[in-house]
Amino acid sequence: MNYIVVIPARYQSARFPGKPLTVINGKSMLQRTYEQCIKAVDKSLVYVATEDQRIVDHCQFLGIQVLLTSDNCLTGTDRIAEVADLVKADYYINVQGDEPLFNPDDITKMISLLDDYRGEILNGYCAITEEKQYRSVSVPKVVFRPDGRLLYMSRSAIPGNKNLAFVKAWRQVCVYAFPFDALRSFAGAKSKTNLEAEEDIEILRFLELDYEVRMIELSSESIAVDNPEDLTEVLAKLKEDAVKI
Secondary structure, three states, rough: OEEEEEEEEEOOOOOOOOOOEEEEEEEEEEHHHHHHHHOOHHHHHEEEOOOOOOHHHHHHHEEEEEEEEEOOOOOOOHHHHHHHHOOOEEEEEOOOOOOOOHHHHHHHHHHHHHOOOOOOOEEEEEEOOOOOHHHOOOOOOOEEEOOOEEEHHHHHHHHOOOOOOOOOOOOEEEEEEEEEHHHHHHHOOOOOOOOHHHHHHHHHHHOOOOOOOOEEOOOOOOOOOHHHHHHHHOOOOOOOOHHOO
């Protein structure tokens, strides 16, 4: 299957304005994400999609392929759909621009499964091992069928139990594979669907549009930066890795 990797990078984030250009130990968050991507695929297959000229200028300075999309995209996936109008492919591998520490092997694994699940929407997940993540509204939790098809995703603590205790759970890893036709349908909705808007989780729009989403188990290294406070965990991990070296 023919594919490209797209990193949506929105400057005007409601929770964290300017997030992609936030400097983490001398490199922008976007640069760190991009450098992880090109460990998995050739740089000719990687694009940044943004609505802001500051990010365009930053990418051009670093020699990163960048596409300027509209400033009224509802979500990052709507931005990927705009990219699909500009660059044709069978699949669009979406890596969030706020995942500066994700494992490049996760992209490799996702790409390796495109032919096995031809035409399906793929999304990553991993086990939650700490109660803090289970309780955090910054972390989308995942429940799925035994065959891996997504049942629901929530910022609330799911699955739950009568004791309200953390027993076992899984979280989303923000690597996706979108087939062209599914992106067209997603963008055709023109507004957020009910559950998508309530949870602020865009993958739910596919479920509400009657698509199946297949969850793929990936590594647990990724740390999503949803709010400025999340940078503390990223910096701690970078320090830990530096000590190991």
